[in-house]
Amino acid sequence: MDVILFRYGQPARFLLQFATIIPLYSSYSLLITSMLHLLGVNLPDQKVVSVALTYFYGIGPLTARKICSRLSFHKECKLSELTEGQLNQLSGVLSEMTIENDLKRQVAANVQHLRQIGTYVGKRHAMGLPVHGQRTRGNSVTAKKLNGKMLRKYSTVADTAFTRQAMGMFQSPLSKHQN
Amino acid sequence: MISATKFTQPASKAARHFAGIRLLSSSPIVAAEKNANSSRPKADRTQSMAFTKKEAGSKRTRSGTSTSVNLSAANPAYYTDPPKPKLDLLSKDTATASRLNTFMQIDDGFLQNTGKGRYPGHLAADFKLFGKPALLYRQVTQTLVDQMAQNAETAPKRATVLDGQNGAGKSAELLKLATVAATSGHIVIYALSTLPWVNSSRPYGPGYKSDLFVQHELVNELLRSVVAVSRDALNKVPLGRSVTLGKKTLESEKTLADLIDLGLQTPSLAHDALDQLLDIARTQTVVPVFIGLDEVNTLWCQTSYRDQEDNILPANRFRLARSFLPFFEGQGLAKGWVVGATSYAEVRFMPKDLKTKLNPPPAIPIANPDLVRDPGVGELSFDVLKVERLSSAEAWGLMQFYQKANIVTTPVTEGLVAKKWVYANGNPRQMFAGVTTYF
Numbered sequence: 151m152d153v154i155l156f157r158y159g160q161p162a163r164f165l166l167q168f169a170t171i172i173p174l175y176s177s178y179s180l181l182i183t184s185m186l187h188l189l190g191v192n193l194p195d196q197k198v199v200s201v202a203l204t205y206f207y208g209i210g211p212l213t214a215r216k217i218c219s220r221l222s223f224h225k226e227c228k229l230s231e232l233t234e235g236q237l238n239q240l241s242g243v244l245s246e247m248t249i250e251n252d253l254k255r256q257v258a259a260n261v262q263h264l265r266q267i268g269t270y271v272g273k274r275h276a277m278g279l280p281v282h283g284q285r286t287r288g289n290s291v292t293a294k295k296l297n298g299k300m301l302r303k304y305s306t307v308a309d310t311a312f313t314r315q316a317m318g319m320f321q322s323p324l325s326k327h328q329n
Numbered sequence: 330m331i332s333a334t335k336f337t338q339p340a341s342k343a344a345r346h347f348a349g350i351r352l353l354s355s356s357p358i359v360a361a362e363k364n365a366n367s368s369r370p371k372a373d374r375t376q377s378m379a380f381t382k383k384e385a386g387s388k389r390t391r392s393g394t395s396t397s398v399n400l401s402a403a404n405p406a407y408y409t410d411p412p413k414p415k416l417d418l419l420s421k422d423t424a425t426a427s428r429l430n431t432f433m434q435i436d437d438g439f440l441q442n443t444g445k446g447r448y449p450g451h452l453a454a455d456f457k458l459f460g461k462p463a464l465l466y467r468q469v470t471q472t473l474v475d476q477m478a479q480n481a482e483t484a485p486k487r488a489t490v491l492d493g494q495n496g497a498g499k500s501a502e503l504l505k506l507a508t509v510a511a512t513s514g515h516i517v518i519y520a521l522s523t524l525p526w527v528n529s530s531r532p533y534g535p536g537y538k539s540d541l542f543v544q545h546e547l548v549n550e551l552l553r554s555v556v557a558v559s560r561d562a563l564n565k566v567p568l569g570r571s572v573t574l575g576k577k578t579l580e581s582e583k584t585l586a587d588l589i590d591l592g593l594q595t596p597s598l599a600h601d602a603l604d605q606l607l608d609i610a611r612t613q614t615v616v617p618v619f620i621g622l623d624e625v626n627t628l629w630c631q632t633s634y635r636d637q638e639d640n641i642l643p644a645n646r647f648r649l650a651r652s653f654l655p656f657f658e659g660q661g662l663a664k665g666w667v668v669g670a671t672s673y674a675e676v677r678f679m680p681k682d683l684k685t686k687l688n689p690p691p692a693i694p695i696a697n698p699d700l701v702r703d704p705g706v707g708e709l710s711f712d713v714l715k716v717e718r719l720s721s722a723e724a725w726g727l728m729q730f731y732q733k734a735n736i737v738t739t740p741v742t743e744g745l746v747a748k749k750w751v752y753a754n755g756n757p758r759q760m761f762a763g764v765t766t767y768f
Contacts, residue, residue: 219635222542225529 186229188237189244190251195230199223199240208249217243411460414733419466419505420512424474428466430726435462435508442557443507445550449521449623450500450672455761459734464501465757467723469716473506473668480666481513481617485712488657488667490625492687493716496758499670502716503621506668510619515665516562516585516610518555519621527644527678529633541648542634548599548649555606556589562616563589569613572605574598585609600648607652611662618665620656625669628654630678658710669711687713718755721747727760737764 185192186202193202200223203214218227221239232240248256265272274281280293416434417423423433440448440462448456456462476489491499500521507519525531526547536543556563563586572579574591575598585606592602610618622628628650634642644650656667671687673679686709719727728746731737739745753759 215635216639219639220637222534222637224532225633227532 184230186237188241189249193229195228197229198225199227199229199232200225202229203244206244206249208247208253213247412733412735413460414730416461416463419464419508421509422512424466424471424505424509426471429468429471430722431466432463432726432730433466435464435504436511437462439508439511439558443519443554444521447521449504450674451496451758452501452504458736458765463730464505465723465727465730466505467498467502468720469498469714470502470505473502473714474509477506477510477513477619477666481515481664484617484662484664484666486661487659488661488669488711490657490687490709490711490713491668491670491716492713493671494756495673496756497716497718498757499716500623500672501757503623503668503670507619507621510621511558513617514562515617515619516555516559516566517619517621518551518607518610519558519619520551521623523622523624523627524675524678526647526649527627527630527632527634528675533634533647535637536648539648540646541651542636542642542646543600543648545596545599548603549593549596551649552589552592552599552602552606556586556593560586566610566613566615568609572609574601574605600652603649604652611656611660614663616664618662620653620662620665620667622653622669624672624675624678625657626671626680626683627678628657629680629683631680632678719750719757719760720755721750724750724755724760727757728764731764 184195186195187193189206191206193205200211200214200218203209203217204211209217217240218225220243221236223232223236261272261275263272265276271281275298278294278298279286280290281297284290284293414432416432417428419433419435447453448462452462452464491502493499503519504521507517510519511517526544531544532546533542533544564584566585568579568581568583568585568588570581572583572588574588575595577591579587579591588602588605588609592598592606628644630644632642632644632647634647636642636646645654656662657669661667671679673684725741725743725746728737728741728749732741737745749760749763753763
C-alpha cells in the first residue's frame with residue numbers, strides 16, 4: 151500500500167492520486183475499520199461526508215455543507231461511496247482553503263501581531279487572561295489555560311525575560327505597584 | 330365441631346385439616362409433584378433454548394433484519410406458525426364487484442420489481458403481520474378499477490390525485506391500481522415512493538449544458554422497474570421514429586423495450602431514455618399507459634438538495650420531476666391514466682399552497698374579493714379523488730381477515746367491529762393500530 155506524505159504547511163495543490171486506506175483495529179472488536187487519509191487527517195470511511203469534513207480543523211458543519219453542495223454530494227453520501235474523481239475534486243477544494251496547520255499558523259500570527267503592535271488584546275493574550283471583557287474575579291479558567299498558548303508555541307521571538315522587558319509588552323499585575 | 334373432652338390427633342390428613350390442625354411439612358406435596366414431572370424432559374439451564382445471541386455487526390445490520398428468537402428451538406406451545414389464509418391474487422380478472430370487502434393478495438413479484446423489498450407508505454408492518462402482501466378490496470378500489478378500464482380506451486384530459494387523511498389508504502389504493510394495470514397489459518410506470526427524489530438521499534449532479542439537475546441512479550431504477558413489469562406491453566409499441574441516445578440510434582421499427590434497454594446500458598443516458606419513453610408512450614394508441622406516483626406532492630416541493638451556491642433547489646429544477654410534472658399540469662395521454670397519491674407523512678415536502686388547494690377552507694357566505702384573489706386558494710390542474718373512511722361493511726371484512734390471520738384472537742362480533750370502527754373513525758391505519766396495540 152502506497153503512502154502519500156502531505157507536508158504540513160504547504161498547500162497541496164496537486165491532485166490526490168490515490169487515497170490511503172489505513173486499516174485500524176477497534177479496541178472493542180476485531181472488526182477492521184478503514185480510514186481515509188486526506189490532507190494529513192484520518193477521516194472515518196463510514197461517516198457521512200458532511201460530518202467527516204468537520205474532522206478538519208477550520209471546517210465546521212456549515213462549511214462542510216457548502217463544500218458538499220459545491221461538489222453535489224447528497225446529504226447521505228458516505229466517504230466510502232465517493233469515486234476517485236470525486237475524491238480528487240474534494241481534495242482540490244480543500245487545498246484551496248486555509249485549514250489545519252495553515253489556519254493555526256495564521257491565528258497565531260494574528261495574535262502575535264496584536265502583541266507586537268502593543269494592543270490591549272495582545273497584552274491580554276500575553277498575560278493569559280480573557281480578551282473579550284469577561285470577569286476575572288471568578289471563572290476565566292479556560293482563558294488562563296488557552297490564551298497565549300499559541301504565542302508560546304509559535305513565537306518567533308525568543309521568549310526570555312530580557313526580550314519581554316525590551317518589548318515592553320509584558321507587565322505583571324504587581325509590577326506597577328512595585329514601581 | 331372439635332370435641333372438648335380429650336384431644337386426640339386424627340389419623341388422616343383430611344381429618345387433621347378438618348380438626349383445624351395445620352400441616353407443618355409440605356414434603357409429601359413436593360414429592361408428589363416431582364413424581365408427576367419426572368416424565369417431562371429437564372430444562373437445560375446452561376444455555377438458552379429459544380433465544381439466541383444476536384450476530385455481531387453494526388447496529389444498523391443487527392436491528393430489524395433478524396429476530397433474536399431461534400424458531401427451530403422455540404417452544405411450540407408459545408411459538409406457532411402464523412396461519413396463512415388463502416387469498417385470491419388481485420388481477421384484472423379478479424378485480425370485480427363480487428370481491429368487495431374481501432382481502433386479496435398482491436403479486437409479490439410485482440412488488441419486488443417495483444420496490445425491491447420496500448413497500449409503499451406504512452404497509453410494511455401490515456404485510457409482515459399478514460405473512461403476505463394483501464389488501465382490502467374496497468368500493469373506492471372498484472371505482473378506480475372501472476375508471477381505469479374506461480380510460481384504457483379514451484384517456485381523460487387531466488390526471489387524478491388521491492387525497493385523504495393519514496392512513497386513509499391512498500398508497501394502498503394506488504398499489505392495487507398499479508397491480509391491476511400490470512395484469513391488464515398496460516405499460517406501468519409506477520413509483521411507490523418519490524421521497525428519494527427530493528430528500529437528498531440519492532446521488533445527484535448538475536446536468537450537462539443545462540440548469541437542471543440529474544439523478545441517474547433513480548432514473549435507472551425506475552426504468553428497470555418499468556421494463557421488469559411491462560416488458561410484454563413495451564414490446565408491442567414501436568418507436569415510430571428514429572431515436573438517438575448518445576452515440577447510438579434506434580430505428581423506428583424498434584420497440585420501447587429496446588429503448589429502455591439502451592438507456593439502462595449507459596447510466597448517463599437514463600434521463601434521455603425516460604424522456605423519450607414518456608414522449609412516445611403518451612402519444613401512442615397501441616397499448617394504454619398507467620403512470621402512478623406515490624407522494625406526488627413532492628413534485629411541487631422545496632427539496633433537501635442544494636445547488637453549487639448552497640441554495641435550496643425546488644423540485645422542478647430536477648430533470649426527473651420535470652419529466653412527470655407536465656402530466657399533472659394538463660398534458661394528457663392518448664390512452665391510459667395518470668394517477669398520483671399525496672402523503673402528509675413528511676410535512677416538509679407538502680407545499681403549503683398545495684395543501685390549501687387540496688383542503689380549501691370552508692366557503693364564506695359573504696363574497697370576499699380579497700379571498701377570491703388569494704393565490705393560495707385556486708384551481709388545481711388535476712382532479713382530486715378523496716379516499717374516505719371505511720364503510721361498516723369494509724370494516725367487517727377487515728376484522729374478519731384479521732381474525733383469520735390470527736391478529737385478532739377474540740371472536741369477531743358486530744359489537745367489536747363497531748367499537749373498533751368508531752374508535753378509529755373509519756381510518757384503516759387506526760383500526761390496524763387499535764388491534765395491534767399490544768404486539
